[in-house]
Amino acid sequence: MRDVTLVQVVGPPGGGKTTLIERVLRSSPSRLLAAVRIVPDEAVRAPVVDPAGDADTVRYAAAGAWSSLRVLVPAGAPCDVFDALDACEGACHPASAILIEGGRVRRGDVDAVVFVTAPLPAGVGLTVVETREVGRLDGRDALGERILELLEHGYPVRQEVTELRPGFEGLAEAQLAVVSAGDAASDPWCSVSTSVSSMSKRTASRPVRRASRPRPNSGHAVAA
DSSP: OEEOEEEEEEOSTTSSHHHHHHHHHHHOTTSOEEEEEEEEETTOSSOEEOTTOOHHHHHHHHTTOSEEEEEEEETTSOOOHHHHHHTTHHHHTTOSEEEEESSOOOTTSSSEEEEEEOOOOTTOOSEEEEEEEEEEEOOTTTSOHHHHHHTTTOEEEEEEEEEEOTTOGGGGGOSEEEEOOSOTTSHHHHHHHHHHHHHTTOOOEEOSSOOOOOOOSOOEEEEO
């Protein structure tokens, strides 16, 4: 068992994830908070701590993180948060909460998911519409030989699918959504970091791997 709260911060590149975690760390100087940045890497086959870190982990350390780590995970393959944290569990002890940047978002893996994004350009929506093949019709029993040649590989059946645009998938699982319209020093960032900090105080004992638990019925959106 481990007694730690997990708060995952996700969103598209440049949305303000690092800035938000930095503000949470600075707003809670008396608490033991760890920060873990999950980064896909084609050179690794399993999650591993990068001892060199990067510019963002340096920012986390400067903001007061008990430990500030960069974990490399296999690119192109789903990697659960627990798998990434297993690679650095000893280094995060005895933090009471871990702020996680990035990683696969899955209901029940963490105590709270915070989605952060910059304002979308005018005319750009949260969703995109794609036409996808959902099946193929086989007409061999009913059509002539010539047409059968044309249908040798089946006739595609397509439908339009509406989904969140790339980089915004985590929004569907978030309890708090933040639009980072202001700069890092603006007052709204203070109130947002306070909200996230309060999430990280809801510590619950859990096994290293746990079953999914119900999620709150609704999330909240905040403009920062």
